[in-house]
Amino acid sequence: MAYSNELRDSFSRELDGIREAGLFKEERWIKSPQAADIEVEFPAGAEGKKVINFCANNYLGLSSHPDVVEAARIGLGTRGYGLSSVRFICGTQDIHGHLEHRLTEFLGTEDTLLFPSCMDANAGVFEALLGDQDIMIADRLVHASIVDGMRLCKAMRDTYKHSNMEHLEEKLRDHQDKRIRLIITDGVFSMDGDLAKLDEIVALAEKYDAMVFVDDSHASGFIGKTGRGTHEHCGVLGQIDIITTTLGKALGGASGGCVSGRRELVELCRQRARPYLFSNTVAPVIVSGAIKVLDLVSATTERRDKLEWNTKFWRDGLREIGLDLKAGDSPIVPVMLYNAKLAQDMARDLYAEGIYVVGFFFPVVAKGQARIRTQLSAGHERHHLEKGLEAFAKVGDKYGILGKSKKEIKEMYGL
Amino acid sequence: MSETCNIQVELPDDLEASADNLEVLRTVFQTIITLSRECGSKSNPELKAMLSDDWQVHCGLTWSASAERGKEFETATGKTKEEALAHLRQMTCLHEMDGCP
Numbered sequence: 195m196a197y198s199n200e201l202r203d204s205f206s207r208e209l210d211g212i213r214e215a216g217l218f219k220e221e222r223w224i225k226s227p228q229a230a231d232i233e234v235e236f237p238a239g240a241e242g243k244k245v246i247n248f249c250a251n252n253y254l255g256l257s258s259h260p261d262v263v264e265a266a267r268i269g270l271g272t273r274g275y276g277l278s279s280v281r282f283i284c285g286t287q288d289i290h291g292h293l294e295h296r297l298t299e300f301l302g303t304e305d306t307l308l309f310p311s312c313m314d315a316n317a318g319v320f321e322a323l324l325g326d327q328d329i330m331i332a333d334r335l336v337h338a339s340i341v342d343g344m345r346l347c348k349a350m351r352d353t354y355k356h357s358n359m360e361h362l363e364e365k366l367r368d369h370q371d372k373r374i375r376l377i378i379t380d381g382v383f384s385m386d387g388d389l390a391k392l393d394e395i396v397a398l399a400e401k402y403d404a405m406v407f408v409d410d411s412h413a414s415g416f417i418g419k420t421g422r423g424t425h426e427h428c429g430v431l432g433q434i435d436i437i438t439t440t441l442g443k444a445l446g447g448a449s450g451g452c453v454s455g456r457r458e459l460v461e462l463c464r465q466r467a468r469p470y471l472f473s474n475t476v477a478p479v480i481v482s483g484a485i486k487v488l489d490l491v492s493a494t495t496e497r498r499d500k501l502e503w504n505t506k507f508w509r510d511g512l513r514e515i516g517l518d519l520k521a522g523d524s525p526i527v528p529v530m531l532y533n534a535k536l537a538q539d540m541a542r543d544l545y546a547e548g549i550y551v552v553g554f555f556f557p558v559v560a561k562g563q564a565r566i567r568t569q570l571s572a573g574h575e576r577h578h579l580e581k582g583l584e585a586f587a588k589v590g591d592k593y594g595i596l597g598k599s600k601k602e603i604k605e606m607y608g609l
Numbered sequence: 610m611s612e613t614c615n616i617q618v619e620l621p622d623d624l625e626a627s628a629d630n631l632e633v634l635r636t637v638f639q640t641i642i643t644l645s646r647e648c649g650s651k652s653n654p655e656l657k658a659m660l661s662d663d664w665q666v667h668c669g670l671t672w673s674a675s676a677e678r679g680k681e682f683e684t685a686t687g688k689t690k691e692e693a694l695a696h697l698r699q700m701t702c703l704h705e706m707d708g709c710p
Binding site: 332334335336341344345350351352353 | 699700702703705706
């Protein structure tokens with residue numbers, strides 16, 4: 195079909211519809227390395243503005259760490275820029291094996307397989323392991339990539355209410371006739387910042403003979419006493435059958451992800467997972483940087499400890515100001531505003547005050563649950579946090595929401 | 610389907626003309642017509658193509674179920690109505706899950 199004017203108009207109307215629904219995503223150009231202090235050009239062509247970043251997944255502040263950048267530079271010099279191949283033809287270097295081994299050690303599993311991203315890991319893992327006699331039972335707030343992976347798999351699908359263990363148990367009981375039961379959850383849920391109850395999930399898995407899958411992308415490197423992840427925090431190290439995680443957040447922030455877990459399951463992914471089989475190898479420069487990241491996070495807990503301190507300081511500060519927060523311990527701290535326009539307006543005003551945050555609303559979160567999601571980093575210093583709190587106090591006061599309850603905010607602004 | 614033929618049948622007094630019952634009747638008539646034309650036929654070009662690729666093909670009549678909500682659409686099939694709806698529910702439940710970035 196030719197790309198006719200009619201067809202062009204049709205696609206344009208689709209875009210108009212996205213704009214009218216208030217869902218049009220605009221990129222903001224950052225003109226500096228990723229860090230607590232960044233320079234942003236927004237809107238396009240505007241003069242660069244220096245802002246404090248409270249919306250990156252740079253939890254450990256390692257995205258631009260000099261040792262990581264240097265290791266990447268060495269990797270570039272010694273192993274080249276690219277490999278022009280998938281892993282199983284001629285795309286596996288010694289460093290890929292080393293990184294997989296290091297991730298296995300760090301996560302406390304039996305084996306690990308790298309993917310171009312965790313999105314790819316989640317897209318490929320279920321189809322590689324499960325068939326039509328099996329059932330996947332997922333928490334209703336798992337990441338979008340897991341939903342896509344479940345769609346690509348022929349196993350049966352079911353869900354349980356978010357972190358509701360009674361509901362999960364009911365589902366496990368219902369599905370005792372299936373060959374394999376796989377419980378699927380995020381370790382830390384990306385929008386609410388709450389942690390999965392992995393200790394209870396593992397206990398249910400044992401009781402009802404199920405396997406457990408955890409996407410720990412928002413946890414690896416900093417959740418748990420030594421940063422191993424949600425399984426360490428919940429005291430179930432070595433008891434999770436499949437962990438997927440990313441190198442694109444705390445662990446350097448570049449790209450790449452992995453499936454880690456029971457040896458046979460990882461080997462089956464190596465043989466069958468289509469995103470692994472049919473996409474290029476992770477670039478040597480990223481692999482080299484990621485190995486250095488694991489050196490850093492294995493040597494000391496200083497960064498995750500600082501992140502924990504920053505998170506507490508930030509949560510306490512926002513609460514003292516009188517803002518309504520989602521409860522939790524993770525460095526994802528959602529400021530609840532409930533109304534979509536209010537979330538957008540406040541994010542815009544905070545940007546004007548030099549604080550870079552983003553408002554989230556339906557369909558990214560449930561209707562009436564609009565919020566500004568703030569994310570802490572070990573790269574934040576106390577003065578960053580204090581400036582952020584000042585700005586939230588000023589903007590919150592402007593909109594009259596300080597000290598107001600959910601009910602009062604809803605009465606003022608509606609849903 | 611090029612043309613719809615209206616057939617009138619007398620229903621027993623105790624049979625309610627509910628949507629479900631009417632759907633059963635419609636499906637039965639459709640099945641009779643389909644079977645009368647297609648049963649045992651190997652002349653379908655798609656079927657021939659698959660057989661020549663060494664596929665063992667089974668083609669049978671099933672229940673089909675679909676669900677629509679705004680721009681979201683899912684469809685599923687099953688040997689029974691319950692099975693079709695169960696498969697459909699598995700698909701629609703994925704829409705109830707969050708899409709957080």
